[in-house]
Amino acid sequence: MSAPKKVVLAYSGGLDTSIILKWLQTEYGCEVVTFTADLGQGEELEPARAKAEMMGASAIYIEDLREEFVRDFVFPMFRANALYEGLYLLGTSIARPLISKRLIEIAAETGADAVAHGATGKGNDQVRFELSAYALNPEIKVIAPWREWDLTSRTKLIDFAEKNQIPIAKDKRGEAPFSVDANLLHTSSEGKVLEDPAVEAPDYVYQRTVDPEKAPDTPEYVEVSFERGDAVAINGEALSPAALLTRLNEIGGRHGVGRLDLVEGRFVGMKSRGIYETPGGTILLEAHRGIEQITLDRGAAHLKDELMPRYSELIYNGFWFSPEREMLQALIDKSQEHVTGTVRLKLYKGSVRTVGRWSDHSLYSESHVTFEEDAGAYDQKDAQGFIKLNALRLRLIAMRKRRLGS
Structure with missing residues (x-):
């Protein structure tokens, strides 16, 4: 050169x-x-x-x-529920x-x-x-x-x-003592005192979250609203992408949400141990999955979950600007057309979980799933033929096994 x-x-x-x-x-x-x-x-x-x-x-x-950063990079990634190596x-x-x-x-x-x-x-x-x-x-x-x-x-x-x-x-x-990389989404700490994965990380490594054991004894409820897969409001207050993530970081941080101790497989081949703090992102992921539960069709949701590890790996390995990431992004964004509504979450001592969700775009039908009278919304007798057709290939295999004694 x-x-x-x-x-x-x-x-x-x-x-x-x-x-x-x-x-x-x-x-x-x-x-x-x-x-x-x-x-x-x-x-x-x-x-x-x-x-x-x-x-x-x-x-x-x-x-x-x-x-x-949040609008054009973080939010598109969260539409995919992206997690590298599951965490x-x-x-x-x-x-x-x-x-x-x-x-x-x-x-x-x-x-x-x-x-x-x-x-x-x-x-x-x-x-x-x-x-x-x-x-x-x-x-x-x-x-x-x-x-x-x-x-x-x-x-x-x-x-x-x-x-x-x-x-x-x-x-x-x-x-x-260790190196730190930080941005609005997370804090990452690696090296020195963290290099032995058998040793618990010292308390001073954590910078964005309180110790969950010392978090408030009273749970906090927060509502996150979505439009087409992107978070747009907290507790009814409309916020810009960066302001929204900043607010979620504050809420999650005080409850000790979003800590992760991970030994990951680097793209270059070695394993490394890191301590990550992603309070707002952890809330956002839980909330996004919560709204998808009622707005996303089963087939679309399951296909997204199958593709997510591949999409996440592309980002981890540096292929954001690759044609395959852009192709997957187009598919993911298509799936988000009706991912609109609100999720209520409960935060308590390091945990965040969905406790309610509602949407004008919901696919949830109480009349179809009720244990009470459903006024003819669902004929349970239809299930018999459905089961028999799905069981046909299994029965044929079982009959062959019996015939051959295997």
């Missing part, structure tokens, strides 16, 4: 990406444009601007992408395609010929960033310093920072 002339760097303002900024300038002698996305991680982003200015970034982009709500995975999208757009705006990220060569994020980047611009150069440089230890990183007068937060001079 020829040396880049201008690079757009996904920049957090932390030590690692600050070192990358300087490394790009010294290694390639190129201009560096920084891009910092506000995805609801809860950190002050202006210090990132000041640090990028001090280090000579040729242009600085800091953008609030919370609404786009993980994909909080980190779903943020990467949006960051990549803006990196490519900013590269086009600034005339940059390359983009760079701070993901390591051991993780999933390098794959997600780069697959998305190439899908959006097949000619772009992608620089992954962690796969190129010789700064292979925390000590070497600190030495490089000190030599290049890069500010180092005091707590970064020692080994960090």
Whole structure:
């Protein structure tokens, strides 16, 4: 790869990406444009601007992408009830395609010929960033310093920072106890004190949720309203996508909802242990399943559940912009045409469960399922022929077994 002339760097303002900024300038002698996305991680982003200015970034982009993140990435994923390996709500995975999208757009705006990220060569994020980047611009150069440089230890990183007068937060001079990635959907903690999957995670790892044992002793009820598969209101109050997820995070967090201790299979082949907190997303998933129970036909619902693991794996592995994910999305979105109504949920000490649901689009018919008189809505005698036809092949198999003595 020829040396880049201008690079757009996904920049957090932390030590690692600050070192990358300087490394790009010294290694390639190129201009560096920084891009910092506000995805609801809860950190002050202006210090990132000041640090990028001090280090000579040729242009600085800091953008609030919370609404786009929830509306165009989180909500479409939740229409599918997506869970990776049956448990993980994909909080980190779903943020990467949006960051990549803006990196490519900013590269086009600034005339940059390359983009760079701070993901390591051991993780999933390098794959997600780069697959998305190439899908959006097949000619772009992608620089992954962690796969190129010789700064292979925390000590070497600190030495490089000190030599290049890069500010180092005091707590970064020692080994960090664990690494954290956060956005409006979740908080993810990995490494160090969490690396032994046999050892319970210490309490201080959890940042978004109270200990369920210390949560309120009184349950809280919340109502979530949907239109065509997307949540639009909480307790009757209409909210924007980001505001709605923020509110659900607050509600879920105080009840200890959404904690997950998971050993997952990374796309690159190894297993890793992570602690995830997804309070609002956990409520949203339960609520969405609750409204689908009465508005979605059985055949459509079961087909969605069959496809969900494949859809989730595509997102986890970085294929958001692939044709197969878009094809599955079209099918999922078609299924949501009548997923409109309201769900009442009960939150209590780490749990959230549906306790009521109603909709003008409901397929639930009380007259068909009642144990009382149904005024002719359902003729129970019809079931006899239905059962006999479905049993025919089973009876033929049983007769063969008897005939052959097997």
